[in-house]
Amino acid sequence: MEKLLQIKDLIVEFKTPGGLVQAVNGISYSVSGGDIVAIVGESGSGKSVSALTILGLVQTPPGRIVGGEILFDGTDLLSLDDQAIRDMRGQDIAMVFQEPMSALNPVLSIRRQLTEGMKLHLGLDKKQANARAVELLSMVGISDPVERLNQYPHQLSGGMRQRVMIAMALSCKPKLIIADEPTTALDVTIQAQVLSLMQDLCKKMNVALVLITHNLGIVARYAEWVNVMYAGRIVESGSARNLYANPSHPYTVGLLNSVPRLDQERGKPLEPIPGNPPDLSALGDGCAFAPRCRFATEKCHIEIPVLAVVDDEHRSACWEIEALQRENAA
Amino acid sequence: MSRFLVRRIFGALIVMFAVATLVFIMLRLVPGDPIAAMLYDAGDPDAVDEIRTKLGLDRPMYVQYGKWLWNAVQGDFGRSIYGSRVEVSRLLMEALPRTLSLASLSFIIAMVIAVPAGLIAATRRNSRADYAVTFVAFLGLSMPDFWLAILLIIAFAANLHWLPAIGYVPLAKGFWPWLSHLILPALAVGTAFSAIVARMIRSSMLEVLNTEYMRVARSKGLSERTLIMTHALPNALIPVVTVIGIAFALLMSGTVVVENVFAIKGLGRLLIQGILNRDYPVVQGTILVVSAIFVFSNLLVDVLYSIIDPRIRLQS
Ligand SMILES: Nc1ncnc2c1ncn2[C@@H]1O[C@H](COP(=O)(O)OP(=O)(O)OP(=O)(O)O)[C@@H](O)[C@H]1O
Ligand SMILES: [Mg+2]
Numbered sequence: 001m002e003k004l005l006q007i008k009d010l011i012v013e014f015k016t017p018g019g020l021v022q023a024v025n026g027i028s029y030s031v032s033g034g035d036i037v038a039i040v041g042e043s044g045s046g047k048s049v050s051a052l053t054i055l056g057l058v059q060t061p062p063g064r065i066v067g068g069e070i071l072f073d074g075t076d077l078l079s080l081d082d083q084a085i086r087d088m089r090g091q092d093i094a095m096v097f098q099e100p101m102s103a104l105n106p107v108l109s110i111r112r113q114l115t116e117g118m119k120l121h122l123g124l125d126k127k128q129a130n131a132r133a134v135e136l137l138s139m140v141g142i143s144d145p146v147e148r149l150n151q152y153p154h155q156l157s158g159g160m161r162q163r164v165m166i167a168m169a170l171s172c173k174p175k176l177i178i179a180d181e182p183t184t185a186l187d188v189t190i191q192a193q194v195l196s197l198m199q200d201l202c203k204k205m206n207v208a209l210v211l212i213t214h215n216l217g218i219v220a221r222y223a224e225w226v227n228v229m230y231a232g233r234i235v236e237s238g239s240a241r242n243l244y245a246n247p248s249h250p251y252t253v254g255l256l257n258s259v260p261r262l263d264q265e266r267g268k269p270l271e272p273i274p275g276n277p278p279d280l281s282a283l284g285d286g287c288a289f290a291p292r293c294r295f296a297t298e299k300c301h302i303e304i305p306v307l308a309v310v311d312d313e314h315r316s317a318c319w320e321i322e323a324l325q326r327e328n329a330a
Numbered sequence: 331m332s333r334f335l336v337r338r339i340f341g342a343l344i345v346m347f348a349v350a351t352l353v354f355i356m357l358r359l360v361p362g363d364p365i366a367a368m369l370y371d372a373g374d375p376d377a378v379d380e381i382r383t384k385l386g387l388d389r390p391m392y393v394q395y396g397k398w399l400w401n402a403v404q405g406d407f408g409r410s411i412y413g414s415r416v417e418v419s420r421l422l423m424e425a426l427p428r429t430l431s432l433a434s435l436s437f438i439i440a441m442v443i444a445v446p447a448g449l450i451a452a453t454r455r456n457s458r459a460d461y462a463v464t465f466v467a468f469l470g471l472s473m474p475d476f477w478l479a480i481l482l483i484i485a486f487a488a489n490l491h492w493l494p495a496i497g498y499v500p501l502a503k504g505f506w507p508w509l510s511h512l513i514l515p516a517l518a519v520g521t522a523f524s525a526i527v528a529r530m531i532r533s534s535m536l537e538v539l540n541t542e543y544m545r546v547a548r549s550k551g552l553s554e555r556t557l558i559m560t561h562a563l564p565n566a567l568i569p570v571v572t573v574i575g576i577a578f579a580l581l582m583s584g585t586v587v588v589e590n591v592f593a594i595k596g597l598g599r600l601l602i603q604g605i606l607n608r609d610y611p612v613v614q615g616t617i618l619v620v621s622a623i624f625v626f627s628n629l630l631v632d633v634l635y636s637i638i639d640p641r642i643r644l645q646s
Contacts, residue, residue: 055549057545057548057549086551086552086553087551088551089548089549089550089551090549090550090551091551094549094550095546095549097542097545097546097549099542102541102542102543103542103543103546104543104546105543105546105547105561105565106543106565106639106640106641107564107565107568107638107639107640108560108561108564109640116550116552116556117550117551117552120550120551120552121551152640152641152644154640154641154644155644165546168550
């Protein structure tokens with residue numbers, strides 16, 4: 001089947017005073033129309049950078065896209081000119097960001113921020129855009145939408161702002177929404193509400209969703225596919241069901257043990273992954289996770305593991321996968 | 331009207347009252363006898379006493395103060411105690427349009443230069459245009475305005491004969507005569523001001539361009555123009571507006587100096603003459619009017635503020 005989004009061997013780096021930061025080191029994944037794909041990893045693993053690159057939002061310089069392809073409906077987004085990228089933003093691919101408190105412009109009304117994209121991309125006039133804005137706001141569960149339209153961001157709570165962001169992302173009927181940690185800044189109770197809302201709406205409107213998060217526990221309920229990222233690489237990738245049933249990278253196991261899970265008995269202590277994320281300006285040879293890995297052997301420090309098939313629709317990049325699985329079984 | 335503005339207007343009135351009181355007290359503390367200054371020959375004590383009584387200067391301080399304040403509120407600042415004893419309010423009415431013309435034109439020139447310059451410098455950061463703006467702004471800031479005024483006169487009046495060198499023509503006598511006399515002094519006053527504002531806009535714009543909401547706006551596919559003009563600029567102007575209010579004082583003091591270079595008989599000239607003559611009423615009146623302009627322009631800044639920023643406008 002033709003994939004909606006296909007990322008191939010994407011490499012992005014940043015020139016910083018501290019040296020060359022290798023933020024994304026050759027990631028490949030794809031998203032089919034209407035699917036929900038999660039990208040999971042600790043802070044600094046390159047999730048945001050890889051997502052921003054899709055929309056051409058990485059600042060160059062200091063950023064540089066060293067190589068790779070991003071195919072969307074068959075066109076390579078990296079080869080588009082400025083105007084073509086602008087036409088695509090919001091219209092084909094929309095984005096929801098992490099910080100609802102700072103993601104809306106404080107001096108512009110909700111109406112203005114919600115309708116400007118529709119006027120631009122859908123060619124709606126003022127009245128049509130207003131009507132659709134009201135519709136969108138009630139769709140994302142905001143009461144008194146007519147009144148809210150005249151308000152300003154500071155008059156809305158964090159959860160409401162994130163709902164406005166979601167309405168904004170959906171407004172131009174995109175085929176894909178990239179949500180970069182859409183709930184990290186929200187209260188736990190509201191997190192689940194917002195995620196369920198996004199899931200519902202995307203399924204209803206047949207919009208694909210790339211859901212970026214650092215909480216592997218949350219993803220289980222919402223995503224069909226999961227890509228686990230570490231130090232700018234995808235280290236494990238698979239259907240959510242298989243990946244949870246049989247986590248096959250020590251980093252994934254670490255992530256699962258460090259967050260509360262619904263499918264596990266209560267009271268099991270959480271174990272954070274020992275050590276710190278690697279310095280991306282000094283990545284050596286070998287597996288970037290090796291210094292923090294219980295299973296690491298000499299080979300792990302010398303040679304970078306490649307993604308290898310684990311089981312159906314499930315791959316992992318680890319040299320010591322057998323040792324890991326023996327322990328899992330025990 | 332929002333409570334914010336009501337509060338500000340109330341504050342402005344209090345400031346004006348405080349200024350009036352200070353002006354009154356300070357002038358009485360300054361050494362030197364105005365009556366001695368009035369009379370060529372201060373040797374005749376009877377004459378001195380007579381004038382003192384006539385001017386009410388023999389009465390207790392608080393009576394003088396109360397009377398002065400009451401009259402000032404009604405627009406009566408007394409008469410000049412010097413020369414032909416003209417009413418101070420008349421002197422002020424003559425001088426005020428000149429200074430206001432000069433100050434507003436300076437302000438407009440400064441803004442017309444500063445806003446585009448600051449925007450270009452910020453949006454093309456570290457480009458040649460940015461460096462050029464920085465360099466010119468630095469020049470403009472480090473040049474004293476009277477010196478710039480003289481340079482402008484030499485270049486555009488003395489050599490090129492494009493514009494008149496000195497004097498003032500009221501607006502009633504035609505737009506161009508009025509404007510042509512003001513362009514050079516307004517440039518002299520406005521340059522330093524525009525340099526400050528351009529630098530402010532640049533740095534404030536750079537900050538705004540880095541915010542999350544600009545990234546969000548960009549992700550919606552808006553044009554660069556919409557991004558800069560409707561999403562970034564209003565936010566960038568919020569801190570700038572505050573500084574403009576403060577920098578307006580600089581502009582006013584600039585006009586005092588420059589008015590003298592261009593022989594424009596505005597408030598600046600009036601004030602300096604008044605001080606030299608120890609002409610109490612003139613000095614008091616002028617300072618009051620200048621302070622009123624200042625307080626009023628700050629009030630205007632607050633209004634502007636609340637227009638730009640809904641967080642202030644909608645404050646309950
Ligand atoms: N503009 C930039 N200049 C320099 N380095 C950058 C820039 N943007 C990102 N990086 C670096 O790229 C690396 C990956 O960053 P990224 O934001 O993608 O991480 P992330 O996985 O999204 O983490 P988080 O969970 O904290 O959002 C980080 O080391 C970061 O410092
Ligand atoms: Mg991120």
